[in-house]
Amino acid sequence: MRTIIDGGTIVNEGRKFTGTVIIDDDRISDIIEGNSNPRAHCERFVDATGCFVLPGVIDEHVHFREPGLTRKADMESETRAAAAGGVTSFFDMPNTVPQTTTVEALSDKIRLAADRSHINYGFFFGATKDNTGDFSKIDRTRVPGFKLFMGASTGNMLVDRRDALECIFKTCADLDLPLMTHCEDTAMINKNMAEAKRQYGDDPDIALHPIIRSAEACYTSSSLAVKLARRFGTRLHIAHVTTARELSFFEPSRPGKPLPQITGEATVTHLWFSEEDYKTKGALIKCNPSVKRKEDRAALREALDDGRIVAVGTDHAPHEMKDKIGGCAKAASGMPSIQFSLISMLTLVDEGVLSIVRLVELMAHHPAQLFSVSERGFLRKGYKADIAIVQRTDPWKVSENLIESKCGWSPLMGQQYRWKVRQTFCNGHSVYDNGHVDEDYFGEALRFRLNEE
Numbered sequence: 001m002r003t004i005i006d007g008g009t010i011v012n013e014g015r016k017f018t019g020t021v022i023i024d025d026d027r028i029s030d031i032i033e034g035n036s037n038p039r040a041h042c043e044r045f046v047d048a049t050g051c052f053v054l055p056g057v058i059d060e061h062v063h064f065r066e067p068g069l070t071r072k073a074d075m076e077s078e079t080r081a082a083a084a085g086g087v088t089s090f091f092d093m094p095n096t097v098p099q100t101t102t103v104e105a106l107s108d109k110i111r112l113a114a115d116r117s118h119i120n121y122g123f124f125f126g127a128t129k130d131n132t133g134d135f136s137k138i139d140r141t142r143v144p145g146f147k148l149f150m151g152a153s154t155g156n157m158l159v160d161r162r163d164a165l166e167c168i169f170k171t172c173a174d175l176d177l178p179l180m181t182h183c184e185d186t187a188m189i190n191k192n193m194a195e196a197k198r199q200y201g202d203d204p205d206i207a208l209h210p211i212i213r214s215a216e217a218c219y220t221s222s223s224l225a226v227k228l229a230r231r232f233g234t235r236l237h238i239a240h241v242t243t244a245r246e247l248s249f250f251e252p253s254r255p256g257k258p259l260p261q262i263t264g265e266a267t268v269t270h271l272w273f274s275e276e277d278y279k280t281k282g283a284l285i286k287c288n289p290s291v292k293r294k295e296d297r298a299a300l301r302e303a304l305d306d307g308r309i310v311a312v313g314t315d316h317a318p319h320e321m322k323d324k325i326g327g328c329a330k331a332a333s334g335m336p337s338i339q340f341s342l343i344s345m346l347t348l349v350d351e352g353v354l355s356i357v358r359l360v361e362l363m364a365h366h367p368a369q370l371f372s373v374s375e376r377g378f379l380r381k382g383y384k385a386d387i388a389i390v391q392r393t394d395p396w397k398v399s400e401n402l403i404e405s406k407c408g409w410s411p412l413m414g415q416q417y418r419w420k421v422r423q424t425f426c427n428g429h430s431v432y433d434n435g436h437v438d439e440d441y442f443g444e445a446l447r448f449r450l451n452e453e
């Protein structure tokens with residue numbers, strides 16, 4: 001089947017131009033610059049005049065909660081939200097039940113996604129203090145890389161013993177596979193929490209969250225990760241960087257050049273909210289690492305533009321509303337965000353924070369490059385046709401009835417936007433079109449490093 005997307009502004013690989021994308025079945029068969037009017041020869045014609053035509057978003061950091069935690073979310077519900085948000089691929093994190101820390105658990109998850117996920121899927125393998133021996137048994141074409149919780153509060157996946165850490169960094173380097181880390185120093189957090197409880201009681205007010213999960217705890221843990229990555233030559237990607245100070249670890253990435261060995265991700269949440277929002281949003285914006293000062297947010301935004309932050313993910317991590325009640329000790333950490341991530345970033349484009357060309361690098365090109373995703377992340381002839389068509393609109397507000405995530409709430413409730421995702425193509429299939437998700441469509445397993453020698 002031939003689809004033609006005509007007349008939109010294509011944003012891809014550092015350029016922005018009016019043109020036509022031609023899709024044959026699941027692949028892009030041509031991209032024609034200028035006005036072509038090729039209408040005659042296709043089964044489906046999409047008039048994208050006045051729209052931006054972007055590579056579909058690759059969200060490199062989500063928690064879809066399946067298997068095991070499906071009361072919060074599942075692959076079916078969250079990929080509906082993703083498709084509605086212009087996201088065509090995701091990498092899910094290993095802290096599900098069971099954890100994705102064995103070869104079997106990984107295979108099970110991939111199998112599960114095949115008739116659950118409406119978009120393309122990939123799964124990180126979780127590093128623990130005793131499974132490095134299994135790293136080499138993993139098919140490297142099936143995983144983006146390894147995820148390590150370095151001093152995060154995630155059960156037995158917390159690895160903070162020095163010898164275990166060294167072994168993980170070395171093994172990833174030997175295999176030349178990327179290591180994505182959650183960096184927060186647990187000892188510091190525990191000490192801060194004990195002090196806060198002593199002063200304010202069992203469940204300290206949410207405003208104290210960034211004091212307990214402090215900037216210092218982030219920096220201490222990140223600097224250890226960077227030190228180990230330098231020592232062993234590991235390709236390190238630090239997840240959800242939240243502080244101005246940690247940005248000193250990163251070299252600016254330059255268009256057309258390979259990405260640096262040590263890189264950082266920012267999340268839409270940390271780019272959007274600051275600690276002032278605890279007043280109105282309370283524990284809804286509680287996440288780990290914490291949302292920090294306005295100055296930190298400003299520094300993160302600057303780093304998007306100058307290339308010290310190379311990728312933007314969501315850390316989409318839904319909880320039931322009942323779990324989001326309480327303060328620093330009781331409320332669960334994490335929030336849904338994938339459905340509105342692209343339009344939130346487009347809003348930052350309107351505010352002059354970054355260009356739309358840069359947005360596409362951060363949300364599609366770079367996640368594909370960092371993790372060696374095959375045939376996706378760019379609008380290129382021969383590549384899979386993963387495409388988001390977005391459009392400026394009259395102002396509208398996020399309301400409960402629009403939310404696709406299973407948890408049914410969003411920290412962005414009531415937020416006004418002037419952008420909408422009009423249509424999302426996944427493997428050439430129109431998986432989302434003007435408010436409607438095609439629930440009968442399922443995405444493909446992502447492949448990695450297929451073109452390596």
Ligand SMILES: [Zn+2]
Pocket residue numbers: 061062063093315317
């Ligand atoms: Zn996460």
